[in-house]
Amino acid sequence: MDENRRALTINLWDHVFGAPDPSRHLLDEGRFPANWVSRYRALVESATNAWGAENEWPSEAVSAVHFASLYLQGRYDAWRVGGNRNEKTESQLTEVRGASEAFLMLPVARRKQTEP
Numbered sequence: 001m002d003e004n005r006r007a008l009t010i011n012l013w014d015h016v017f018g019a020p021d022p023s024r025h026l027l028d029e030g031r032f033p034a035n036w037v038s039r040y041r042a043l044v045e046s047a048t049n050a051w052g053a054e055n056e057w058p059s060e061a062v063s064a065v066h067f068a069s070l071y072l073q074g075r076y077d078a079w080r081v082g083g084n085r086n087e088k089t090e091s092q093l094t095e096v097r098g099a100s101e102a103f104l105m106l107p108v109a110r111r112k113q114t115e116p
Contacts, residue, residue, distance in 0.1 A: 005050050009058045012043045016064040026075035030086045037092045040068060044099045052106050062104070069100030 016022070020033035044065060051057045073093055076086075 005058070008043070008046055008050055009061045012047060012064045013060045015040060015043055016068050022068075022072055023075045026072055026089070027079055030076060030079040030084050031089050032092055037095055040096060041099050044103050048103050048106065052103075055107075065100045065103055069097050069104065072096060 015036075020036070022032055022036050025031055025033050025036075047057075047061055047065070051061070076089055076093060
């Protein structure tokens with residue numbers, strides 16, 4: 001993997017699992033850290049450009065995107081158990097899920113384009 005793609009993998013991993021920790025913010029406060037969602041979307045867009053046409057992707061990148069797509073919602077849902085709600089966060093979770101799923105489903109879309 002070239003240096004730029006390796007850096008992208010590390011940045012995506014660190015953004016999802018590092019500081020400021022979106023899981024902890026969602027669980028404790030029902031919100032994402034400031035600017036987290038816009039940075040995440042930019043990283044996923046970069047990942048799409050870097051690996052979208054390839055058959056093999058770095059497992060760290062796929063794991064980070066999968067985690068953001070599925071598990072961040074669970075952290076927010078746990079916060080909601082206390083009767084809380086944050087409509088902005090709910091909208092942002094939809095953005096995160098949409099960007100994540102579009103990336104993760106690229107191989108399916110690519111295959112559909114090549115089928116007769």
